[in-house]
Amino acid sequence: MLLSWVLTLQPEEEATVPSNQGRAAHAWFLGRVRAADATLADELHGGQGLRPFTVSNLWELGREGGPEASLLPARTYTLRATSFSPRLSALLRERVLPGLPPALSIGGAALRVVGSTTDPAQHPWAAGATFEGLVQQFTLAADVPRTVGLRFLSPTAFRVTGKKRAVPLPLPALVFGGLVDKWNAFAPIQVHPDVRRFAEECLAVSSYGLETRRVLFGEDGERGAYSGFVGRCHYYVEVPDRYWMGLIQLLAGFSLYAGVGVRTTMGLGQARKLEPRSGGRGR
Amino acid sequence: MLLSWVLTLQPEEEATVPSNQGRAAHAWFLGRVRAADATLADELHGGQGLRPFTVSNLWELGREGGPEASLLPARTYTLRATSFSPRLSALLRERVLPGLPPALSIGGAALRVVGSTTDPAQHPWAAGATFEGLVQQFTLAADVPRTVGLRFLSPTAFRVTGKKRAVPLPLPALVFGGLVDKWNAFAPIQVHPDVRRFAEECLAVSSYGLETRRVLFGEDGERGAYSGFVGRCHYYVEVPDRYWMGLIQLLAGFSLYAGVGVRTTMGLGQARKLEPRSGGRGR
Structure with missing residues (x-):
């Protein structure tokens, strides 16, 4: 099972943040996995090998160029995480996605979850496959x-x-x-x-x-x-x-x-x- | 001696031509060399080795994309030829440039010469060097x-x-x-x-x-x-x-x-x- 999970997020207040939130998004993602399965989170975090997942930056931040970018409450922001190991994909689908809290914090900024999908009909970069x-x-x-x-x-x-x-x-x-x-x-x-x-x-x-x-x-x-x-x-x-x-x-x-x-x-x-x-x- | 020679050309009438006039420009350039020194023209034309010159397409044609482009009398077009052999450069400077006719034909279209320079003060791509x-x-x-x-x-x-x-x-x-x-x-x-x-x-x-x-x-x-x-x-x-x-x-x-x-x-x-x-x- 492979998953491409797209989150649509809305900032709770205006903030200026580093335009690269890749590390922060990574940490947030592993935190959600950890809450559901600490052993798997340790495996994903440790070692030097290839990892069976990807996590994006907030898409709209990276596009602006420059080291800092604005998070505006009037806009929505896109975060995408993918999995290509059967075990992680199952955990995401069965535990992480259903148990998603209504808001999350990335790089110190609070963002409301206004969308969460793996359905390509809902977002062109959302998908699931075997x-x-x-x-x-x-x-x-x-x-x-x-x-x-x-x-x-x-x-x-x-x-x-x-x-x-x-x-x-x-x-x-x-x-x-x-x-x-x-x-x-x-x-x-x-x-x-x-x-x-x-x-x-x-x-x-x-x-x-x-x-x-x-x-x-x-x-x-x-x-x-x-x-x-x-x-x-x-x-x-x-x-x-x-x-x-x-x-x-x-x-x-x-x-x-x-x-x-x-x-x-x-x-x-x-x-x-x-x-x-x-x-x-x-x- | 190295030369970068820029010609500014104005069509005498509107025409639709293939947007790649590279071969035609090449033929025109060798024709001018031939008129001044047939032996050198033969050397430049024959053989399989590296050639000590370049000839551009009409710049503005290549930019438009598509197989055909319009030559408009209200616009000017740029042709650049370069030389990086002492003998060809000397011929260009002493014979070809001074003897340039007032109009030229490229790919069947007649173009008036409205500028001809190797002076970087007159065109940013014109130059001379040793x-x-x-x-x-x-x-x-x-x-x-x-x-x-x-x-x-x-x-x-x-x-x-x-x-x-x-x-x-x-x-x-x-x-x-x-x-x-x-x-x-x-x-x-x-x-x-x-x-x-x-x-x-x-x-x-x-x-x-x-x-x-x-x-x-x-x-x-x-x-x-x-x-x-x-x-x-x-x-x-x-x-x-x-x-x-x-x-x-x-x-x-x-x-x-x-x-x-x-x-x-x-x-x-x-x-x-x-x-x-x-x-x-x-x-």
């Missing part, structure tokens, strides 16, 4: 498209061996290599890890519109400073192969839950597959 | 910046071994590796070719705003179809070294004349170094 369902949807389709597009909603970057700074470019091997690692860490059905090599050798960036944004963790970036890209990127399969193309589509679909790149549990790398395009523009 | 002067300016400065930015004015892409399509990403090794090849092919002072390796290993993309555009050569792209990027990209030196950093600045400065990537003699890859920024945004 690993089996994703495999069915994306790899067993009669016609596997030769292109795939991703939308990067929050700043996205990649840790690369030998580079001091995270790389803010949607290189095929980085995007799909990271996704296959996460898939294989948590899905009951394994995907061939050579999909990373297929992405590197046979997938080409065909068109994009992207810009970088600077994200600081801690007041002066002492807990991490990133240049991450937002926008859209389309890939094209140079060497068509139905098997690998299906896996690429699958991993792109998985990105809605898994996120892409570094610090996805603290707001970065919120991404999703774009609907296939009809026209050929920019292919 | 190889020695560039070396002096960029590598012998007291303080070599740790960042460098490039503006990509026309669609830019790179031929990469093993990839069928040109790669529309400003990867450091592609940008600076291509520039060092051109520099060493035509400059009297050689630059260490390992600058490509330095760019690959020690230069990081730090911030950018880029989008791809589709460029077709021939009516349906039968003479080449490219997805190229336009916009701005900044690089940051992860391992500071005064020597290599100076060469990176030099090659960035050289890009105004040399162009970047594929098909620079037919409109693609018009680029230049950005002035150093004062702020730290997006670094």
Whole structure:
């Protein structure tokens, strides 16, 4: 079971806050998990491995640029958390979502919960799926498209061996290599890890519109400073192969839950597959 | 001697033309060279090697998107040609520019010459320099910046071994590796070719705003179809070294004349170094 849970929040009063609330949102999310299952919360918090969840920044804050942003009571703000482990998803659905308090505090600001959903009919980034369902949807389709597009909603970057700074470019091997690692860490059905090599050798960036944004963790970036890209990127399969193309589509679909790149549990790398395009523009 | 020659042109009547006039501009430019020195024109036209010149598309056409664009008599249009071989530059300055006819024909459209300059005071993309002067300016400065930015004015892409399509990403090794090849092919002072390796290993993309555009050569792209990027990209030196950093600045400065990537003699890859920024945004 995979979940994409979208919360709509309304500030109780006006406040000026750091525009990156990724750490605060992360802490809030783990707090809710802890209240329902302290052992699972400890597992999610500890260790160095891949985590089966993502938590966004308050979407509207990150868009404004600058280190600080205003929370206005007249507006609503969006927070999204995802899970891609069966155990965490079950806990969220059975305990955390039903037991959600009427207000929450993020970074010292009190926010009323005015919406909470995993239903895509209620919010375009809300969703639920099973690993089996994703495999069915994306790899067993009669016609596997030769292109795939991703939308990067929050700043996205990649840790690369030998580079001091995270790389803010949607290189095929980085995007799909990271996704296959996460898939294989948590899905009951394994995907061939050579999909990373297929992405590197046979997938080409065909068109994009992207810009970088600077994200600081801690007041002066002492807990991490990133240049991450937002926008859209389309890939094209140079060497068509139905098997690998299906896996690429699958991993792109998985990105809605898994996120892409570094610090996805603290707001970065919120991404999703774009609907296939009809026209050929920019292919 | 290096030259960046900017022509301002006004259509004699309204016309609808293919928005990519890169091949036509290329043919017009070689025609002017041929009229002054047929032997040199043959050398520039023949063979498979690097060419010591670039020719732009009519700038304003390429910006509109779509396969066709309007030439309006009420507007002016910009054409830029550059040279980075001493012999071609001398010919341009001594014979071609002084002997320029009052009108020219590109892609069947007649355009009056209303401006022709290599003086940066008259047009921001007009310029003249010597190889020695560039070396002096960029590598012998007291303080070599740790960042460098490039503006990509026309669609830019790179031929990469093993990839069928040109790669529309400003990867450091592609940008600076291509520039060092051109520099060493035509400059009297050689630059260490390992600058490509330095760019690959020690230069990081730090911030950018880029989008791809589709460029077709021939009516349906039968003479080449490219997805190229336009916009701005900044690089940051992860391992500071005064020597290599100076060469990176030099090659960035050289890009105004040399162009970047594929098909620079037919409109693609018009680029230049950005002035150093004062702020730290997006670094």
